[in-house]
Amino acid sequence: xxxxxxxxxxxxxxxxxxxxxxxxxxxxxxxxxxxxxxxxxxxxxxxxxxxxxxxxxxxxxxxxxxxxxxxxxxxxxxxxxxxxxxxxxxxxxxxxx
Numbered sequence: 409x410x411x412x413x414x415x416x417x418x419x420x421x422x423x424x425x426x427x428x429x430x431x432x433x434x435x436x437x438x439x440x441x442x443x444x445x446x447x448x449x450x451x452x453x454x455x456x457x458x459x460x461x462x463x464x465x466x467x468x469x470x471x472x473x474x475x476x477x478x479x480x481x482x483x484x485x486x487x488x489x490x491x492x493x494x495x496x497x498x499x500x501x502x503x504x505x
Contacts, residue, residue, distance in 0.1 A: 409435075412445045412467075419448055419461045423501040427484045431499075434479050435469060443467040445496055463500035468492070 409432040411417065417425070428444075435442040446465040448458050457463040469476045477497065481490045487503040 409442045409444070412443060414449060415444050415447055416449060417444060417447055417464075420464070421461045421501065423487075424462050424464060424499070427488065427499065430483050431466065431480065434476060434483060437479075438469060438472055438476055440469045440471065440476075457500040457502060462502070463498065465493075465496040465498050468495070468497055 409428065417428070428442075432442045444464055444466055446452075446458065447463070448461055450458070452458040452463075458465075473492070477490065477492055480497070480499070484490070484499070487501060489498075489500045489502045491498040
């Protein structure tokens with residue numbers, strides 16, 4: 409697992425931090441490296457869970473994007489939203505009541 413320069417994972421809440429090792433394992437299974445590109449820093453919408461330390465952005469894998477995305481969703485479960493944006497994958501801890 410790598411961090412884009414300037415990215416700080418020290419403030420992440422436990423629920424989002426828990427998935428980091430799983431994400432790293434998934435990327436390694438596909439021969440890729442997990443790169444976290446954003447946590448609370450950067451420009452996000454005012455209501456973004458990034459500012460609540462419950463969201464991360466990760467680099468889209470070089471190969472098998474759709475397979476990796478499906479694997480992430482199946483592995484981390486429904487309490488996490490996984491959204492494929494144009495240039496990154498957004499993952500947030502957002503339990504539904």
